[in-house]
Amino acid sequence: MTLDTARLPAWPEDDFSSYGAIRMQAVGRIQAITGLHLHRNWLSIPHVFHQDEVDVTALEQRRRQWNADHPGVKLTPLVPLIAATVKAIDRYPLFATSLSADGKTLTFKDYRHIGVAVDTPNGLLVPVLRDCGTKSATAIADELAAISEKARTKGLSMAEMAGGVITISSLGHIGGTGFTPIINAPQVAIIGVTKLAERIVLTDDGGLSKRLLLPLSLSYDHRVINGADAARFVRAVGEELDGFAFPD
Ligand code: CAO
Numbered sequence: 001m002t003l004d005t006a007r008l009p010a011w012p013e014d015d016f017s018s019y020g021a022i023r024m025q026a027v028g029r030i031q032a033i034t035g036l037h038l039h040r041n042w043l044s045i046p047h048v049f050h051q052d053e054v055d056v057t058a059l060e061q062r063r064r065q066w067n068a069d070h071p072g073v074k075l076t077p078l079v080p081l082i083a084a085t086v087k088a089i090d091r092y093p094l095f096a097t098s099l100s101a102d103g104k105t106l107t108f109k110d111y112r113h114i115g116v117a118v119d120t121p122n123g124l125l126v127p128v129l130r131d132c133g134t135k136s137a138t139a140i141a142d143e144l145a146a147i148s149e150k151a152r153t154k155g156l157s158m159a160e161m162a163g164g165v166i167t168i169s170s171l172g173h174i175g176g177t178g179f180t181p182i183i184n185a186p187q188v189a190i191i192g193v194t195k196l197a198e199r200i201v202l203t204d205d206g207g208l209s210k211r212l213l214l215p216l217s218l219s220y221d222h223r224v225i226n227g228a229d230a231a232r233f234v235r236a237v238g239e240e241l242d243g244f245a246f247p248d
Helices: 029-044 057-069 078-091 137-153 227-242
Strands: 047-055 097-099 106-108 114-116 118-120 123-125 166-170 189-193 197-202 208-221
Touching: 029 123, 047 227, 057 208, 057 227, 078 114, 078 137, 078 166, 078 189, 078 227, 114 137, 118 137, 189 227, 208 227
Parallel strands: 114 166, 166 189
Antiparallel strands: 047 208, 097 106, 118 123, 189 208, 197 208
């Protein structure tokens, strides 16, 4: 399928120096390559964005306690999220598929390799953590720390970025209440995570309760996934987070 871009108006050129001082800088190699892929994905995948908040009050209490009990090891909220995503995919395998280029065949993947977007000085890289369904939380945390450090300092090989069934992009350490990440083709969905937020919510008996909510932003390929699937999947991620078992 090709897009007819020939009919679009030309890119607007402007003499910025006529308005004031400017400086120019070449776009970095990684940013340029990433940009081309993101542009292709944005133009060729019909994205739909689904936003939800999951209650992680109990999970966060348990995570903080676990970190306090295990000095020297740190589990960030991303680690239970990776594990919960794997379990949600087990319940909704559509989220680990790829659509063929002709749109006729869907490939279901039984492996659970998860891509994690890493912000590096040279641009965005997406290392892939292998077999997250069979790894302990501490193994996932160790691997995430090692591979994101490598991405930032030495870069990654193509093999280290290949084979993910879904990608998670976390901006939770910075902020935000939601965003619309671009799908990492040939995957069919990407989960965006933003900052944990304390909220006062109305309880079933009409009272008020202070809860900790994790905003989840799912972008999905509407050729493969429908809105109801997306809503159920994100709810499933929330349920699996709630049931997450910290290691002994
Ligand atoms: N809400 C609140 N705090 C959060 C959080 C969340 N959702 N997620 C992480 N944090 C906290 C962590 O607990 C940690 O707190 P302490 O320093 O107090 O222990 C702190 O933020 C820093 O976490 P981290 O960034 O070191 O670790 P991580 O596991 O959350 O993420 C990594 C690792 C590599 C994914 C992340 O560092 C990163 O690079 N994210 C950027 C991804 C990105 O750019 N996405 C956009 C892609 S589209 O352009």
